[in-house]
Amino acid sequence: MAAFIIRRIFWTIPVILLVILMIFLMMRQIEGNPFQRTQRAVPPQVQANLERKFNLDEPVWMQYLLYVKGVATLDLGPSLIARDRDVMDIIKEHFPRSVKLGILAFFWAILFGVPAGIIAALKPNTPYDYVLMFGSSIGFALPSFFIATLLIYYFALKVNLFPTNGWPLGFWDIDSRVVLPSLALGLFPMAYFARLTRGSMLETMQQDYVRTARAKGLRWKSIVTRHVFRNSLIPVVTATAPLFGLIITGTFIIEVIFSIPGIGRYFVSSVSARDYSVVMGITVLTSIIIILMNLMVDIAYGFLDPRTRTSKS
Amino acid sequence: MGLLDVTNLKTHFFTGEGVVQAVDGVSFSVEKGRTLGIVGESGCGKSVTALSIMGLIPKPPAKIVDGSVVFDGQELTTLGERQLEDVRGKHIAMIFQDPMTSLNPTFKISTQITETLDRHFDMPKGAARKRAVELLEEVGIPRAAERLDDYPHQFSGGMRQRVMIAIGLSCNPKLLIADEPTTALDVTIQAQILDLLEKLREDHQMAMIIITHDMGVIAEAADDVAVMYAGQIVEQAPVLELFDHPEHPYTEALLGALPQLEGDGIREGRLTAIPGRPPDLVNPSEACRFAPRCPYHGDDSCATRPQELREVRPNHLVRSAHPTSERGRAREPVTS
């Protein structure tokens, strides 16, 4: 088991390096980017600063390595627009807010999605099942920006229950302002989890080993909680990684709509403002997070399914 | 009264395409300490019969619509689910065809054995593990104590089936139902497993039902035989009697398809195949269901009149208008 974990961690490192390389190369292709010595209307001391900070007089591969070193030491360079701030400072300020949003959305998704799927699977083809699956189809198909706008409209204008603007800035602060945005973000994962859990449980319940368990005279409740759950949860756990990626993607939209000062909104405005170092820094950051999430899911999978431990990764 | 008495059991599947009468009036008895072999081709209803006895048929589409199953004096068809759960595993155990999919891949085999012991006897973990090792040794798993905490995928096919048998035996059931226990295994392993089952049956004084499509397995393992076709029993006899004097044309055909390598039944040339296919069980005929494929059915009424099981030789029941004993008058098989 330990060998398995170490192997997986070991493989993540070249993946991260490769991803940074790709982002790095892509950034250099954007027209007007400051990472090449092209004509750019910047005051000379800014240009000199840039050159120093980004090592523009070095060969490309050296620039890349220095950037990687920067990533490792949490130094992503200065912002091109906010002249006196480093990318890392910006990230440190805005990122926790997005994390909070993402985690809350995830909570919604698991808290309501998984039980909904379980109930639907245990009572298939009954009204419970139909209603829950219909609801999940809605949450699945309607784009989150639509849901967000609807929520704003109904809860700000019609029924003044939850505020639609603002965001508690402290990481551990939670107030009613978090409800709507996290709900809007969490609806899609919730629907996804519901359908996935239901499908997975139904499929597991048809397996031969469930029939064997029944033949052994085990109580149905214990069969479900022991045999069925553990095996059904495997695909649900594996889905967590891509879902997390989706949540990260979704925060961009939700933050823009609800005016939440998080990393997603900052990214969108940075693209328009051509603050390339910030764009690159945020992309690299989110990539590393996704890769680490994938790693954790792989390890969790190893715990859940013993067959993967003994085979080569 | 045998240990298990099945009388006129009828199990139907209510599907979107009609009612499939999978088991249509099946009766037999199993005596304590004896092995009943149920033989027939795929789809004849033998597995559904076994599952119906245990109450393991999928309840939404399937239902026992008639008949009774009396085990050790108790009627099983009217029991609720919880009561059935008390019978299953403890008094009647069942093992299945494919040991790879019948064992949970994410649980160690120790757990899969001890959970049964815990369920039926409230055995504490230490004692249950000890018993599990004993069971594994009894079924012939080498180095049982070391392998106790292995997972199913770490065993070979034959070993996995032995593990299944160990699980089946764990609570000392009075009846063991084995549904195609050797079908998924190599021929060489088949013999070992059958020997094992026989030895265990004797040691534990169990009754056994073996379900198979393989006449060779029947010859090896059964004391009494019931031949099923299209949801009905078409012939029933002790095993030697059946092989020496097959009565039903279907049984003859099954035996006739066996290659004979020696003895006076030695045949050369082609193996006999049975032309045609088994009938659709959604609307089975009331009359003889084998008639369309039977070499002996002529213009007489056997294809329109229902055939009952009747005794044509001592202790030997047949459901046919043309059993072998009654064919003496130079009746040639109708070819076409």
Add this chain to the structure above:
Amino acid sequence: MAVNPREAATLPPQISAPPAAETAGEPVRQSSLWRDALHRYMRNKAAVGSAILFVAIVLYCFLIPGFWFIPGIWTSIFNIDPNDVQFTEARLPPSIEHPFGTDQFGRDLFTRVAAGGQISIGIGIVATFAILVVGVAYGALSGFIGGRTDNAMMRFLDALYGLPYLPFAILALAVIGYVNFWTMVIALTIASWFTAARIVRGQIITLKQNDYVRAAHAVGARWHRVLTRHLLPNTLGILIIAAFLDLPSVVLGEAFLSFIGLGISAPDASWGSLASEAREGYRNNPADLWIPCLFIAALVLASNFIADGLRDALDPRTKET
């Protein structure tokens, strides 16, 4: 099915043979497989309904406003230009000429949503096609070659998985420099091709182990023949399913990007940009936002149900209940 293993050898050939290749080197006999699948598909009411809905939406988007050389039904009959701003006709309620009414600029919503759909669905279809082509090329090659090369190619894919979808698409657009139909297609394809590649590669690896492939090799079939005539046709099913799963994700991706202003922007219509435009005036004109979003949802749902139906039809063992 065999009565008895010993009989199986001589059972007359009424029992149907499995639809895999009968003889090595022969292409897979596809007629019975597809017809069976079609049959099974037709029995699934949700799948059939979704297919009808899907076709209806596509027809709506392409026939109402006109496409290429095909004149639009609505635009011809009523002489409407979806981009024509006419304040005098602003915010009209639904009527025969304007089944969805008009927006705040007096533009007919019915044709406008259809025109937007043309762009959104168009991007979806073209991008999905491109994803499949790239994915198949990469995945088939990787799976077929196997060994170290396969390992390396998959590691590369793992890295790509680490890139977040939206930011990556945004970056790709920034690299290209400007946003129009084709650049959207390229950007979204680049951001999504790896799932298809992985699926194809997995399928090829499973299929490679089948006996008929070995038989083909044994007869001396060259690798490209084995690939094109044996392996690829059997991945067709998976690909079609993948297509109906990628399409909604591309359409949603485009909608998201356009909504936040980084994609197709007003006055060009795509469902996302229409929604974006409608956002400010939502209070007065909820329909402007509802309608494009409902279409997006309908397309996404229909595609998913079609994919489910196809999955059941092509592999009936994985039924849900």
